[in-house]
Amino acid sequence: MKPRIFIGSSTEGLAVVQRIKTFFEPDYDCYIWNDGIFQFNEGFLETLLKSASLFDFGFMVFAADDISRIRNQEYNTARDNVLFEYGLFLGRVGIDRAYIIKEDTVKIPSDILGVTLLSYATTYNQDGIKIPNQDFETQLSNLKKKIDEKVALGHLGLLPSTVIAISYFENFIKLLADEIIRQGDKIQIGDKIYKSAKIRIVIPRNLDADMKRQATIYFRKIHFESCPITTVHRSYPIYVESTSEGNVKDEAIIADMPTILSGIDKAIDMYFRVGHIGKTQEQQLTEERELNNFTRVLSLLISQEAFCREIVEIVDDDNQPI
Incomplete structure (x- = not known):
């Protein structure tokens, strides 16, 4: 699951936008404003407000589309709707x-002079279309380094998935990892003893209104056995697979699909005021973004805790590492 970028511009700026999309696409899911994001059956502002919530980053291309007169002087300026977006x-x-991302001749409002921006010079191709010069990819590379760092650090914002990831980690994963390390080479799970154990967190491809049923179906399918494990705080129902036979087994794989994710599904329904069966493209994009953010925040929390770093892994529901 890749972070998602929205790229906005005027119609005249589409050649620049396509260069940006091509550059970032290997590592990011990029959407241009004319990729069907804006729905014709809704008001423009309503659709724009919803769409802005679907993305991790927003790039706005300020091309020299218009000329504005300011204090008796003329300046090249971006289209008003691009500035609004x-x-x-x-x-x-x-x-x-x-x-x-602005053309070098464009004047921008003084209120946003302190924000991060990329400036590019232009030239004309053989068809007479204005395009960025050869140095443009170098500029984009510098921008990519910035957003790669943002992704690597995690985004501890106020998204529902952020709060849910922190709660899941603090109230389950961290406590379970502490208990496994505390028990050493005699780990009690149900009526069996294990020499070691790993925790596997399974992230589903999509959300379900009843995550407990989705988890039950998944673990039955892969033949994991349900049994309890007790920590110093409380007892948890978990699913386990072992690597050998007999009363004393070598290693237990303790797997969990975070049923707490059902809270995200409900939050998305409330946000879009769902009154239909099935999921719209906007709901699906929002769901993907929230699952993405949940996974990134959880990975960051695990990487910063020594016990968890040692024994916890995150996989998708095809058992592929994330």
Whole structure:
């Protein structure tokens, strides 16, 4: 699951936008404003407000589309709607995740002079279309380093998935890892003893209104056995697979699908005021983003805790590492 970037521009800026999309696509899911994001059956502002919530980053291309007269002087300026979209994304994703990519002759409002922006020079191709010069990819590479760092550090924002990931880690994963390490080479799970154990967190591909049923079906399918494990805090129902036979087994694989994720599914339904069966494209994109964020935040928390780092892994529901 890749972080998602929205790239906005005027119609005249599409050649620049396509260069940006091509550059970032290997590592990011990139959406251009004309990729069907904006729905014709809704008001523009309503759709834009929803769409801004679907993305991790917003890039706005300020091309020299218009000429504005300011204090009796003329300046090249970006199209008004592009400036408006930038302001909206700035409010939704934050100042460290909304970026301006501007043509070097464009004047920008003084209120946003302190934000991070990329400036490019242009030339004309053989068809007379204005395009960025050869140095543009170097500029984009510098921008990519910035957002790669943002992704690596995690985004501890106020998304529902952030709060849910922290709660899941603190109230289950960390306590379970502590108990496994505390028991050493005699780990009691149900009526069996194990020499060692690993914790495997299974992230589903999509959300379900009843995550407990989805988890039950998944673990039956892969033939994991349900049994309890007791920590100093409480007893937990878990699913286990062992690597050998007999009363004393070598290693237990303790697997869990976070049923707490059902809270995200309910939050998405409330946000979109769902009154239908099935999921719209917007709901699916939001779901993917929340699962993405949950996984990134959880991975960050695990990497910072010594016991968890040693014995916890995150996989998808095809058992592939994430």
